[in-house]
Amino acid sequence: MTSLNKSLAAAALVFAALLAGTAQAAEHEIKMLNKGTDGEAMVFEPAAVKVAVGDTVKFVPVDKGHDAATVKELLPEGVEETKGKMNQELILKVDKEGAYVIKCTPHWGMGMVALIVAGDKPANLEAVKAAKMAKKTRDRLDAELKALGF
Template sequence: MLRGVMFAAAAFAALTASAYAAEIEVKMLNQGAEGRMVFEPSFIKANPGDTIKFVATDPSHNAETVPGFLPEGAKEFKGEFSQDVSVTVEKEGVYGVKCLPHMGMGMVALIAVGSNYPNLEAAKGLKFTGVAKKKFEALLKKAEESKSAALAQ
């Protein structure tokens, strides 16, 4: 009987958590408010269990993780070109995202999950070039500010 009660409680908790999970839409654009070849928004604040939906608003883009730019234990993803891709983020931390053919033009994004980013310092040590380097530096600064604000509460 105790096992049945524990199972029911666990099932209820899982259903309740998923009921509060959000779906966050990110557009893949040739031209946006932040310039050419962009994810909009490029800084995505999410909670564990939220789903990020990358929408192929304009053709010839994809969304995929940057190798080595994930929290430990998080799953990599790679969307197809000109196709929407949805990703559910489970692990707290920062996730680097790129459009494979347009990364050199700065088409990158950062997903900051939760309020504690255990891989933030490691992400700051990753090496990028050109526009992607500048964009990731700015996005990591936003993540750091977000973490500081959460700790201050």
């Protein structure tokens, strides 16, 4: 094989790997609801999702009066906090491994919390488990951690 052919073959492999990586990215949808399918009030549904780095998560306001916002202290290191507008979709791109805690700002104290986890061993998992919050929120977040195997 000539050096030109080797270079072309290497370039083709790199290109194929890049395409494979982007083709695998998925979009997950989480609904913002006044009442979940389980009868609970003020919920994200699903409340916990496991994703891959590169995936996106779209928060959809099915019922009015909700937003989606990251909790600054409960994000992977280096991830910028983000906040959607009331009654509007928010698309969150998952760029780093870790646990991402999302709240509905007006219903945070009522337990409206979602958990997104990218990777098998989130570096910020202990911070998420130890964070202080309202009892209803803590109980729901603990249930979400358990549902994802943490």
